[in-house]
Amino acid sequence: MEVLSNAVQGVLSIIFMIGIGYILSHKGWFDKKSAKLLSKLVVSLALPCYMIYNLVSNYDRQKLSELKNGLPVPFITMIFCYLIAMATAKIIKVPKNRNGTFCSMMSLSNTIFIGLPVNRALFGEDSVQYVLVYYIANTTLFWTLGVYGISSDGDAADSKLFSAKNIRRIFSPPLIAFIIGIFLILLKIPVPKVILSTCGYMGNLTTPLSMLFIGTVMYSVDLRKIKFDKDMALLLAGRFIIAPAVVTGIVHLALPISVVNFTALPKLMKQVFIIQSAMPAMTQTPIIAETYNADYKYAAIMTTITTIASLISIPFYMLMLEFII
Numbered sequence: 001m002e003v004l005s006n007a008v009q010g011v012l013s014i015i016f017m018i019g020i021g022y023i024l025s026h027k028g029w030f031d032k033k034s035a036k037l038l039s040k041l042v043v044s045l046a047l048p049c050y051m052i053y054n055l056v057s058n059y060d061r062q063k064l065s066e067l068k069n070g071l072p073v074p075f076i077t078m079i080f081c082y083l084i085a086m087a088t089a090k091i092i093k094v095p096k097n098r099n100g101t102f103c104s105m106m107s108l109s110n111t112i113f114i115g116l117p118v119n120r121a122l123f124g125e126d127s128v129q130y131v132l133v134y135y136i137a138n139t140t141l142f143w144t145l146g147v148y149g150i151s152s153d154g155d156a157a158d159s160k161l162f163s164a165k166n167i168r169r170i171f172s173p174p175l176i177a178f179i180i181g182i183f184l185i186l187l188k189i190p191v192p193k194v195i196l197s198t199c200g201y202m203g204n205l206t207t208p209l210s211m212l213f214i215g216t217v218m219y220s221v222d223l224r225k226i227k228f229d230k231d232m233a234l235l236l237a238g239r240f241i242i243a244p245a246v247v248t249g250i251v252h253l254a255l256p257i258s259v260v261n262f263t264a265l266p267k268l269m270k271q272v273f274i275i276q277s278a279m280p281a282m283t284q285t286p287i288i289a290e291t292y293n294a295d296y297k298y299a300a301i302m303t304t305i306t307t308i309a310s311l312i313s314i315p316f317y318m319l320m321l322e323f324i325i
Contacts, residue, residue: 014114014283014307017208021215030216038213039287042206047284048177050203051139054112055181056191057200058132064185067133070269073262074137077247077277081107082145085238092230098295100149101285102231105302106238108142109279111135113207114307118279118314119272130272142282143175150285153294174284210283217286217300226301239306240313243277248324270325278317280306 024030030038085106094102109115111134119127184191251262251270281303290296 012311014207014211015304017211018215018218018304018307021212022219023215024212025216025219030212030219032220035213035216035290038209038216039290042209042213042284042287043291044173046202046205046209048173049199050112050206051174051177052181052184052191053196053199053203054132055178056184056196058128059185061186061188063129067129070130070133070265070273071137073247073250073265073273074134074276075141076250077243077273078107078137078141079145080246081238081243082141084242088234088238092234094231095295097153098298100146100151100153101289101294101299101302102235103149104142104146105281105285105299105306106235107243108138108146108282109239109243109277110282110307111138111276111279113210113283114310115276115279119275122275122318123268123272126268127272130266130269131276133269134273134276138276138282139174139178142284143172143178146282146285147172147175147288150288150294150299151292153289154292207283210287214283214286214300214303217290217297218304221297221301232302232305235302236306236309239281240278240309244274244317247273247277251325267325271321274321274324275314275317278310278313280310 021030082103085103088106089099089102111131115134116128116131119131183189251265251273253262283303286296286299286303288294289299
């Protein structure tokens with residue numbers, strides 16, 4: 001019961017921070033210019049620092065090698081879910097200015113800001129290494145496939161994935177920081193303590209600044225006009241039903257064509273992957289949508305709604321884990 005309480009409180013803290021951003025906007029502390037500044041601080045400063053700090057602090061070459069067998073699971077899961085999301089968006093005719101946003105939010109999850117504290121509360125520190133395996137796949141796909149899709153929603157995106165302009169967009173500051181972190185680990189390059197500490201302090205700004213941004217955007221939206229429609233229903237179904245179901249199916253597979261017998265993966269790894277797949281949408285999605293002139297208000301609303309919905313999904317999957325693994 002204590003574990004369940006800790007997990008729920010972790011999600012509530014996210015919602016409270018969004019509420020603070022909403023209240024401060026109501027009081028006039030934040031406006032549209034402030035929202036742009038917050039998004040720029042997160043994407044260009046806080047999040048890159050956060051990635052470098054976490055990778056260098058939690059990984060070494062041996063851990064990267066030991067965990068590689070589990071890495072295909074989240075990659076396969078998220079790509080498969082993204083394809084489902086694309087088909088769903090086409091069938092229900094999601095508006096062009098939120099198509100890529102819809103696909104990203106349906107297939108990719110909040111693996112760090114909510115996923116990490118929830119898994120630590122559920123399984124302890126042993127789960128962190130598996131959380132970061134899922135994080136590697138989620139981060140790679142979000143800052144490539146996800147960002148491309150969201151940028152395509154905007155009014156200045158190129159139609160080709162590998163156009164020069166879109167390649168520059170894909171190699172955003174967070175992804176560059178992610179690549180730098182991997183190279184630092186693989187090449188065993190020591191990072192001075194003062195640099196690492198600075199990255200840690202700046203990285204700690206990521207979650208609160210992201211939540212304040214979402215709260216600021218939420219204030220600019222007339223919540224009374226929000227209606228539960230098919231877009232919202234299918235996005236929630238994809239986030240909390242389809243994605244966990246796909247992960248559960250994959251970790252029970254032992255295909256002869258596979259280089260990895262997924263059934264032989266550690267039980268804790270499988271459990272962490274299922275919980276991670278059932279997390280809410282990534283909090284960076286509204287920021288990226290705003291950056292590329294996509295429908296960032298829709299992204300902010302759905303980020304908040306999926307976060308609230310996770311208050312139900314997290315306890316449910318916590319109770320179901322022993323039955324499905």
